[in-house]
Amino acid sequence: xxxxxxxxxxxxxxxxxxxxxxxxxxxxxxxxxxxxxxxxxxxxxxxxxxxxxxxxxxxxxxxxxxxxxxxxxxxxxxxxxxxxxxxxxxxxxxxxxxxxxxxxxxxxxxxxxxxxxxxxxxxxxxxxxxxxxxxxxxxxxxxxxxxxxxxxxxxxxxxxxxxxxxxxxxxxxxxxxxxxxxxxxxxxxxxxxxxxxxxxxxxxxxxxxxxxxxxxxxxxxxxxxxxxxxxxxxxxxxxxxxxxxxxxxxxxxxxxxxxxxxxxx
Amino acid sequence: xxxxxxxxxxxxxxxxxxxxxxxxxxxxxxxxxxxxxxxxxxxxxxxxxxxxxxxxxxxxxxxxxxxxxxxxxxxxxxxxxxxxxxxxxxxxxxxxxxxxxxxxxxxxxxxxxxxxxxxxxxxxxxxxxxxxxxxxxxxxxxxxxxxxxxxxxxxxxxxxxxxxxxxxxxxxxxxxxxxxxxxxxxxxxxxxxxxxxxxxxxxxxxxxxxxxxxxxxxxxxxxxxxxxxxxxxxxxxxxxxxxxxxxxxxxxxxxxxxxxxxxxxxxxxxxxxxxxxxxxxxxxxxxxxxxxxxxxxxxxxxxxxxxxxxxxxxxxxxxxxxxxxxxxxxxxxxx
Numbered sequence: 001x002x003x004x005x006x007x008x009x010x011x012x013x014x015x016x017x018x019x020x021x022x023x024x025x026x027x028x029x030x031x032x033x034x035x036x037x038x039x040x041x042x043x044x045x046x047x048x049x050x051x052x053x054x055x056x057x058x059x060x061x062x063x064x065x066x067x068x069x070x071x072x073x074x075x076x077x078x079x080x081x082x083x084x085x086x087x088x089x090x091x092x093x094x095x096x097x098x099x100x101x102x103x104x105x106x107x108x109x110x111x112x113x114x115x116x117x118x119x120x121x122x123x124x125x126x127x128x129x130x131x132x133x134x135x136x137x138x139x140x141x142x143x144x145x146x147x148x149x150x151x152x153x154x155x156x157x158x159x160x161x162x163x164x165x166x167x168x169x170x171x172x173x174x175x176x177x178x179x180x181x182x183x184x185x186x187x188x189x190x191x192x193x194x195x196x197x198x199x200x201x202x203x204x205x206x207x208x209x210x211x212x213x214x215x216x217x218x219x220x221x222x223x224x225x226x227x228x229x230x231x232x233x234x235x236x237x238x239x240x241x242x243x244x245x246x247x248x249x250x251x252x253x254x255x256x257x258x259x260x261x262x263x264x265x
Numbered sequence: 266x267x268x269x270x271x272x273x274x275x276x277x278x279x280x281x282x283x284x285x286x287x288x289x290x291x292x293x294x295x296x297x298x299x300x301x302x303x304x305x306x307x308x309x310x311x312x313x314x315x316x317x318x319x320x321x322x323x324x325x326x327x328x329x330x331x332x333x334x335x336x337x338x339x340x341x342x343x344x345x346x347x348x349x350x351x352x353x354x355x356x357x358x359x360x361x362x363x364x365x366x367x368x369x370x371x372x373x374x375x376x377x378x379x380x381x382x383x384x385x386x387x388x389x390x391x392x393x394x395x396x397x398x399x400x401x402x403x404x405x406x407x408x409x410x411x412x413x414x415x416x417x418x419x420x421x422x423x424x425x426x427x428x429x430x431x432x433x434x435x436x437x438x439x440x441x442x443x444x445x446x447x448x449x450x451x452x453x454x455x456x457x458x459x460x461x462x463x464x465x466x467x468x469x470x471x472x473x474x475x476x477x478x479x480x481x482x483x484x485x486x487x488x489x490x491x492x493x494x495x496x497x498x499x500x501x502x503x504x505x506x507x508x509x510x511x512x513x514x515x516x517x518x519x520x521x522x523x524x525x526x527x528x529x530x531x532x533x534x535x536x537x538x539x540x541x542x543x544x545x546x547x548x549x550x551x552x553x554x555x556x557x558x559x560x561x562x563x564x565x566x567x568x569x570x571x572x573x574x575x576x577x578x579x580x581x582x583x584x585x586x587x588x589x590x591x592x593x594x595x596x597x598x599x600x
Contacts (some may be wrong), residue, residue, distance in 0.1 A: 053279075074476075074477045077474075084477075091471075092470030092471055094473070094500055094533070094538040094591075095464070095466050097472070099466065099467075103464075103475065103480065104467070104472075104475070104478035104479040114459075115459065117458055117459060117462065144590055147590075147591045
C-alpha cells in the first residue's frame, strides 16, 4: 500500500544456525496503532530490534515511505524518525527531567565566550511537552526522573520521541511493569500519539491493553506471523488462544473461572 | 552553583554535595575544637590546603570518570611516572623544563589513551584495566629509571619554573592551590554548565541509552581517561619541581585517597550522580582529617580510623540525601 510509513517484506532473521524470524510481512501507517502480540520468545523483540536498527535482516527488506533502506545503527533509525521506548522508559533515573529529555541534543546559549547548557529552556520545553500528553502532575523540570512513576516515565519518553520528530513510535511492553491505573495512563498517551498522526507499534502480551488501543493486530508464534487482522475481527478469547498457540488457554481459563465461581459461591 | 531563582531549604537538601558539606563542617569543628587556634591559622590552613590541592587536581577527573561509570586507579603509578619523566629529562639530562613538563604530560595522556582504548575495545571493567596499567606503569617507571640513571631517585633543579609549578607562596602556600582552583573552575563549568556534562551524567546512568541518544560514548570515555592521566602526571611533575627531586614510588596513596574524596563528596560509585563542588568538599574533608590530627594531642595513627568512619558515614548520608532527591515531588499548589 502506498501510504504505509514503514513495512517489512519477507523478512527473515537468523542468528547463526538459529532461525528466529520467518517471512515476516508487516506494514504500519500514520495514525494507526499496530499491536504486535506474542508469547515470550515468539520473536517480538527481534522484530523491534530490526526496526530500530539494532540488527539487520538476514534476508528480505525494510521499506520506509516505499523505499528500501537499511539502518546502520539505532542512531540512524532514530534519525529516520523511528523512536523506540523501552519498558522502563530508557531514561536516566538520577538526571533531572529537563536534562534527561534533552540528552544528546542539549539546548545551549552563549554566556560571554562560553557555550552554556540552557537549563531554563530545557526544563520549560520538557515540562510543556509532557503536559501536552496529559501528565499535568509534572511541573518542575528539575525533578529527578527516578522520582516519577512508571507511567510518567513512559510519558516522558514518548513526549521526548514526539518532540524530536519521531514518525514511528515503537513501544516495547510499555504496560508490562505497571499497575492498572498507570497502564491506563500509558494507553491514553498511545491514543494521543496516534491522534497526532504517529504510527505506533505497540508490543505487548496483554491482550486487554492491545484491544484498548489497537487498529491492526499481528500475532507472532515461533517467529512467524500466525495471524494478521483488523480491529473488531476477532474476540479477546480468540486472540488469547492464538497467542497461546491453541485452544488450551481458553479451556484453562474456563476451568479457572468455574473454579473461582464455585469457591465464591 | 545552582542558578535557581527561588531558594529553599528543601532544594538544598536534594543536592549531591549536601552530605559532604555537613561532613566537612563536622570535621572542621572537631579539629578546631581539639587542635586549637593553630589548626585554623594561616599556617595551619596551609598544611591541609596543600594536601587538598595536590589530591584535588586528580580527584576531580577521577570523580568525573566515576560519574560516567568508570574507575581509574592507574593514577597511582602515573604520578611517580610523571615525576620521574620530568626529573630525568630536565634534571638528569638537563634539558629545558618545557621538555620535561611536556614529556610528563604526554606520558600521562598516552597512558590515559591506552586505558580508554582498552576499556572501550575489550569491555573489561575499567577497574581491572587500570589495575593492569597501574602495575605495568609502576614497573616501567622503576625499570627505565634504573636503566637510565642507575638510581630510583633523581634530583631536579629548575629555578626558572618553580614560581609557576612548584613554589611556596608566602613560604607556606603551594602554587598548586591555584592550579587546583583553576581545575575546579574548568571542570565545574565542564560538568555542570556545558552540554558535555550532560553526556557524562547520561553515560553513568545508562550507557546503552546514552549511545542510542547519539552521545559519542567511546570518545567521551577516552577523553576522560586522557584527562585523568594528564592530571595525575601534572601532580607528579609539580611534586618533582616542588621538592627538587623525584622518587619512583610516591603515588600509591593517591589511589584510595582520591576515591575516598570523591565518594565522601557525594559521587555515586555506580555512576550517574555527583558534582564537582561535592568532590572539592570531599577532598577538603580528607585533607582536614589527615592533617588536622597533627594539631591535636592525639596519636596520628587515629587519623585512618576517622577517615574510615567518615567514609562509611558519608556513603550512608549520601544515600539518604539521594533518596530524598528521588522521592521529592512538589506539593499541589506549592510553588
